[in-house]
Amino acid sequence: MLSSSANYEITWEKLPDDFVLDDEPVDNINQPSLAAALTESLEIAGKLPANSLITTNYGICATVNQKIVVKAPDWAYIPSIRVQRQEVKRSYTPQLQGAIPVIVMEFLSDTEGGEYSIKPTYPPGKWFFYEQILGVPNYIIFEPDAGELEVYHLDEQRRYQLQAPDAHNRYWITQMGLSLGVWQGIRENRTGYWLRWWDEHGELLLWGSESVNQERQEKEIAQQRAERLAAQLRAAGIEPEI
Numbered sequence: 001m002l003s004s005s006a007n008y009e010i011t012w013e014k015l016p017d018d019f020v021l022d023d024e025p026v027d028n029i030n031q032p033s034l035a036a037a038l039t040e041s042l043e044i045a046g047k048l049p050a051n052s053l054i055t056t057n058y059g060i061c062a063t064v065n066q067k068i069v070v071k072a073p074d075w076a077y078i079p080s081i082r083v084q085r086q087e088v089k090r091s092y093t094p095q096l097q098g099a100i101p102v103i104v105m106e107f108l109s110d111t112e113g114g115e116y117s118i119k120p121t122y123p124p125g126k127w128f129f130y131e132q133i134l135g136v137p138n139y140i141i142f143e144p145d146a147g148e149l150e151v152y153h154l155d156e157q158r159r160y161q162l163q164a165p166d167a168h169n170r171y172w173i174t175q176m177g178l179s180l181g182v183w184q185g186i187r188e189n190r191t192g193y194w195l196r197w198w199d200e201h202g203e204l205l206l207w208g209s210e211s212v213n214q215e216r217q218e219k220e221i222a223q224q225r226a227e228r229l230a231a232q233l234r235a236a237g238i239e240p241e242i
Contacts, residue, residue: 031107080099
């Protein structure tokens with residue numbers, strides 16, 4: 001499949017089986033936890049269609065001027081794929097295998113990763129690749145130590161524009177039907193800043209542990225109400241039914 005952006009010839013081809021992918025570990029111990037937290041709440045809330053794909057440090061490919069380019073964002077959401085999941089085991093090629101990612105995220109660390117690089121020459125920078133080659137609608141850059149979040153939306157001129165948060169300091173992601181924001185607290189023995197999702201009603205999408213705690217609290221409240229009602233009935237000379 002062939003398309004073009006400015007003077008670049010872009011083709012969407014499957015990554016060759018003999019292509020050597022980078023096998024370096026993530027450069028920040030918090031990255032896997034941040035990514036897992038984002039995915040877990042979506043799954044629990046039923047916000048992941050059966051043919052959607054979430055990737056974490058996983059190659060997303062395009063061929064630019066006959067040279068393969070692979071970038072592995074820290075987190076990405078692809079709304080639909082057209083192939084079996086075993087066909088995207090090593091990498092994912094948009095257009096050929098499914099939709100363009102609607103979100104890519106990069107979590108900043110002490111290692112210089114070039115998240116702001118607009119370098120157009122091979123190999124192109126991340127910003128350039130997401131903006132000009134893939135045309136990803138939402139590019140998220142998060143600095144977890146300081147809790148600083150930058151959300152960029154692709155405009156009609158195919159340029160990223162920095163977005164301002166709403167009154168709740170969140171960002172509406174149209175393609176997800178959800179808001180994204182920063183939350184401070186504890187998960188997996190890590191106290192710090194996390195990225196969280198809120199629905200259209202402003203309700204926080206819960207993690208599994210939070211759902212369990214919420215259910216337990218609701219049961220305790222219901223039990224306390226039942227005990228109070230039973231005590232009131234007995235005081236009135238009525239033996240409550242068990």
